[in-house]
Amino acid sequence: MNHPRPFSATRRCLQAALLALPLLAVTTGASAQTYSGPIRMLVGYPPGGPADTTARIVAEKLAVQLGQPVLVDNKPGAGGQIAAQALKAAPADGSVIFMSNTHTVAMVPLTMKAPGFAPATDFRPLGAVANFELALAMHPKTGAANLAELGTWFAAHRNEASIGVPAPASAPEFIAGEVARQLKADIVPVAYRGATPMVTDLLAGQIAAGVSGISDFLQYQKASRLRIVAVSRTTPLLPGVPSFAQAGLPSLDATSDFLGLYAPAGLNEATVARYNTALNQVVALPEVVAKLQANAMAPAAGTPGEQALRLAQVSRALAALVAQSGFVPQ
Structure with missing residues (x-):
């Protein structure tokens, strides 16, 4: 003969089931949150x-x-x-x-x-x-060792004054424009389709300066074919080269x-x-x-x-x- 469970036992079973529900929900939610594919x-x-x-x-x-x-x-x-x-x-x-x-x-x-x-x-x-980091590099023909000297060279060589950038409407273009403005040089950045043709023209002296990523200039800096005079932030890759802010352009401080x-x-x-x-x-x-x-x-x-x-x-x-x-x- 089956005897009905005492009320207290039934209540304990119900309480245990209810207590288990939140744990079940957490476990189910956690598995749903885990993507394994x-x-x-x-x-x-x-x-x-x-x-x-x-x-x-x-x-x-x-x-x-x-x-x-x-x-x-x-x-x-x-x-x-x-x-x-x-x-x-x-x-x-x-x-x-x-x-x-x-x-x-x-x-x-x-x-x-x-x-x-x-x-x-x-x-x-x-x-x-x-x-x-982004960098400003110059052709050796400018003879400039820093931004101030580049500004002097631009003023004396207006027909040759130019700054190349690897793409239109890019950070290098606006940085180049700010450099020209601060140096009081009447220069419109020359936008290329990529860093390679821009660097090629810079090495050939077709443009006087260029702004691009450090990696585009670094090997030529080491070979003394270009001179990097400022970077977006100082880097161990270029000891002694100042940041734009250190070179007198605080408006370019956060452009790395x-x-x-x-x-x-x-x-x-x-x-x-x-x-x-x-x-x-x-x-x-x-x-x-x-x-x-x-x-x-x-x-x-x-x-x-x-x-x-x-x-x-x-x-x-x-x-x-x-x-x-x-x-x-x-």
């Missing part, structure tokens, strides 16, 4: 460039740290704009991330009327990857370039923290440090919040330069 790392430039090379270095090691495949997906065009738009449209589940330089996430929104994305609201920083990793804005906190931890571990690896330094980059690290703050600071500095130039977004 392949990760696509978008890059807005073709294979072989600095952003792509760095992405492949990081992707290989990030896959090991996360225990998931990380595949570089090149979507070149429009200064990274196509890749940025693809990130905005991607699911916010951790399956798609974006390796970007400053140009795409800071410069494009300032120079395009409708870029198709707003980094502050559409993207979630995952962390910093690498820093690479960097690579960062981003996700769609809706990515949950747990995944952001997991990816950030893995990224910081990757950029600290000796082999990664060596490869970045070989490409004239310095490894970076930090929290997502620090990366968001730095992006905001650089964006403000570049916005001031764009406004000063009178540039009208296209």
